[in-house]
Amino acid sequence: MTNKYLTIYSDIVDQIKEGRIKAHTLLPSENELKDEYNTSRETIRKALNLLSQNGYIQKVKGKGSIVIDINKFDFPVSGLISFKELAEKMGDKPKTIVNELSLGKPDNFIKQQLQLSSKDQVWKVIRTREMGGEKIILDKDFISKKYVPELTREICENSIYEYLENELNLAISFAKKEIVVVEPTDEDRELLDLKGFHNVVVIKNYVYLDNASLFQYTESRHRPDKFRFVDFARRTHV
Numbered sequence: 001m002t003n004k005y006l007t008i009y010s011d012i013v014d015q016i017k018e019g020r021i022k023a024h025t026l027l028p029s030e031n032e033l034k035d036e037y038n039t040s041r042e043t044i045r046k047a048l049n050l051l052s053q054n055g056y057i058q059k060v061k062g063k064g065s066i067v068i069d070i071n072k073f074d075f076p077v078s079g080l081i082s083f084k085e086l087a088e089k090m091g092d093k094p095k096t097i098v099n100e101l102s103l104g105k106p107d108n109f110i111k112q113q114l115q116l117s118s119k120d121q122v123w124k125v126i127r128t129r130e131m132g133g134e135k136i137i138l139d140k141d142f143i144s145k146k147y148v149p150e151l152t153r154e155i156c157e158n159s160i161y162e163y164l165e166n167e168l169n170l171a172i173s174f175a176k177k178e179i180v181v182v183e184p185t186d187e188d189r190e191l192l193d194l195k196g197f198h199n200v201v202v203i204k205n206y207v208y209l210d211n212a213s214l215f216q217y218t219e220s221r222h223r224p225d226k227f228r229f230v231d232f233a234r235r236t237h238v
Contacts, residue, residue: 033047055068068225105118114215136192172207192223193223
């Protein structure tokens with residue numbers, strides 16, 4: 001016999017997929033669901049946990065269970081792609097807001113990430129990415145001035161990579177990536193529309209030129225309900 005929580009889970013998934021339960025709305029409370037399905041609170045909790053694990057809802061402290069938009073943007077984990085290129089592939093019209101563009105000496109953290117000395121200078125670029133009227137990505141770029149002597153707000157609003165490759169003729173080759181889930185910082189809360197979410201997905205990129213020079217460190221901070229991080233893996237025998 002099928003466990004009742006699986007039946008409840010499947011019923012709610014069907015309602016979300018068919019649009020009878022809308023994205024960004026609250027599910028009924030555990031007590032209301034318990035009465036609706038004529039079952040125990042423990043069974044409801046099992047169904048909600050499964051919905052959360054499979055990306056259909058996000059539990060928000062003090063609010064309840066918010067239905068996630070299942071039409072997420074696919075963000076390639078292994079690729080090296082600019083935000084502009086990603087947005088064009090998705091057919092969306094994004095907006096980039098340049099919150100900060102400055103040139104200065106790196107702090108100790110950035111010196112370590114980019115393997116710089118105290119004499120080096122770095123560009124600091126902070127940009128908010130808005131899609132569908134919501135600010136959902138915060139990009140923090142630190143770029144070594146020795147490879148990129150000049151940057152403007154116009155370049156940052158358009159595409160830094162397009163400028164580096166087409167104007168400076170730099171050959172961007174590969175990146176080392178690290179993905180972590182962290183609590184939002186005050187800066188995240190100020191610059192993103194977090195809507196009660198209590199974590200952000202951070203992709204840290206260490207980007208290299210084709211001569212293996214490390215020239216950029218990036219933190220791309222994503223609201224968790226809007227992106228699905230995808231990759232293709234092939235098994236190799238060793």
